[in-house]
Amino acid sequence: xxxxxxxxxxxxxxxxxxxxxxxxxxxxxxxxxxxxxxxxxxxxxxxxxxxxxxxxxxxxxxxxxxxxxxxxxxxxxxxxxxxxxxxxxxxxxxxxxxxxxxxxxxxxxxxxxxxxxxxxxxxxxxxxxxxxxxxxxxxxxxxxxxxxxxxxxxxxxxxxxxxxxxxxxxxxxxxxxxxxxxxxxxxxxxxxxxxxxxxxxxxxxxxxxxxxxxxxxxxxxxxxxxxxxxxxxxxxxxxxxxxxxxxxxxxxxxxxxxxxxxxxxxxx
Numbered sequence: 001x002x003x004x005x006x007x008x009x010x011x012x013x014x015x016x017x018x019x020x021x022x023x024x025x026x027x028x029x030x031x032x033x034x035x036x037x038x039x040x041x042x043x044x045x046x047x048x049x050x051x052x053x054x055x056x057x058x059x060x061x062x063x064x065x066x067x068x069x070x071x072x073x074x075x076x077x078x079x080x081x082x083x084x085x086x087x088x089x090x091x092x093x094x095x096x097x098x099x100x101x102x103x104x105x106x107x108x109x110x111x112x113x114x115x116x117x118x119x120x121x122x123x124x125x126x127x128x129x130x131x132x133x134x135x136x137x138x139x140x141x142x143x144x145x146x147x148x149x150x151x152x153x154x155x156x157x158x159x160x161x162x163x164x165x166x167x168x169x170x171x172x173x174x175x176x177x178x179x180x181x182x183x184x185x186x187x188x189x190x191x192x193x194x195x196x197x198x199x200x201x202x203x204x205x206x207x208x209x210x211x212x213x214x215x216x217x218x219x220x221x222x223x224x225x226x227x228x229x230x231x232x233x234x235x236x237x238x239x240x241x242x243x244x245x246x247x248x249x250x251x252x253x254x255x256x257x258x259x260x261x262x263x264x265x266x267x268x
Contacts, residue, residue, distance in 0.1 A: 005073050007234035010035040011224065012072035014063060016047045017153070018160045019195030020078030021260050023101070026221035027076075028261075031228065035235040038262055039066055042253075043244040045157075047081040048122025048150050048193075055124065059086040060093060062244070066268070067094055073231065076224055077101060080192050080216075081122045084130040097227050103131055103192035104216045106138040111212060116143045116185040118177040118211075121192035123148040131192075145180045149173035149196075156195035161252035165202055174206040191215040240264035 011027070011034050013020050024038060044050075044058055059082045063075060076099045077083045077090065083100035091098045103125065108117045117139060119126065126146040135144050151169030159165040177183050189211055191197055197215045204211070241262040243249060249265065257265050 005231060006071070007232045008035060008236055009071060009073040010037045010239075011228075012037050012039060012063075012066060012070055012075045014039045014041070014059075014066070014075065014077050014082070015079045015194060016041050016082065017045045017195065018157055018256060019153070019193060019198070020076075021160070021256075022194050022197045022215070022217045023076065023078040023220050024260055026217045027224055030221050030225045033233040033235065034228065035233065035237075036239045037070055037072070038239070038241040038257075038260075039268070040241060040243045042249065043246060046122065046150060046153050047079065048124045048148070048153065050124065052085050052124065055082060056086045056089055060089050062268075063090055063094060066242070067096055072096060074099065074224060074227060076220065078194050078220065080194065081124045084125055084128040099220060099223050099227065101194060101216055101220055103134060103190050104214045104219070105131070105134040105144065105190055107219075108188045108190045108214045109139040109142050111214060112142060112188040114185045114187040115141070116145065116182050116187065118183070118186040118189040119144060119146045119192050120149045120152065120173055120177070120189060120196060121146070122153065123150055125192050143182055143185075145177055145183055145186065147173065147176040147180070149176065149193075152199060153193065153195050155202075156198040159198055159202075160256040161250070162255065163252070165199055167202075170199065170202045170206045174203065187211055189213050238264060240266060242266050242268045244268045 087100040
């Protein structure tokens, strides 16, 4: 029997930090009437340097508590690292629709003309068997070059706070791909972390043109909209954000959230 869904029930959008705001932006385009709670696991950031066991336990535990507290109509894990590791486990334990985020290898394979695709992600994402399966299914006749770029996570968080993104982190990510055998032929780059689209302008400049970027934010938003088609929505209060930070976050973080319509930031 399906549980009744209140009109005020939110979409729970979960990420390790601010990267999921790129998904929120797309979701508001296709489903502006849906109330949203944005949950940022700022105390657990960064995920990419943690073990699979640590990430799986943390994500499933947090989402279990949040769904019990918020009773959301749907949970969107707007984080590639969390999705590639914990999506199956979360779907097994939560009785609510779950939408995950996976590297956009399929559209990248359709876009590339040179046949060489770069992939930038966290250390945890680039080593996942899930990515191996996506490559085998959608890019078997292409060359996929993966590079872990953990510095881009902090660079994106910094930029969103209104500060300059670390140019060394941008250069290191681009050089890491270009130096791989065949890297000079890359014409399409998968941004396999929801933080990374925040740096597309800087990455474009560093690659020097001729490279197209692809990420999954718009596709994720469309999938959420498909799953919620026909449901009734009522936003009785502004959307808000939750963070796991044990202490007050910097004012710059609050300003960044406010720019995305999340002026109210609360602790989990």
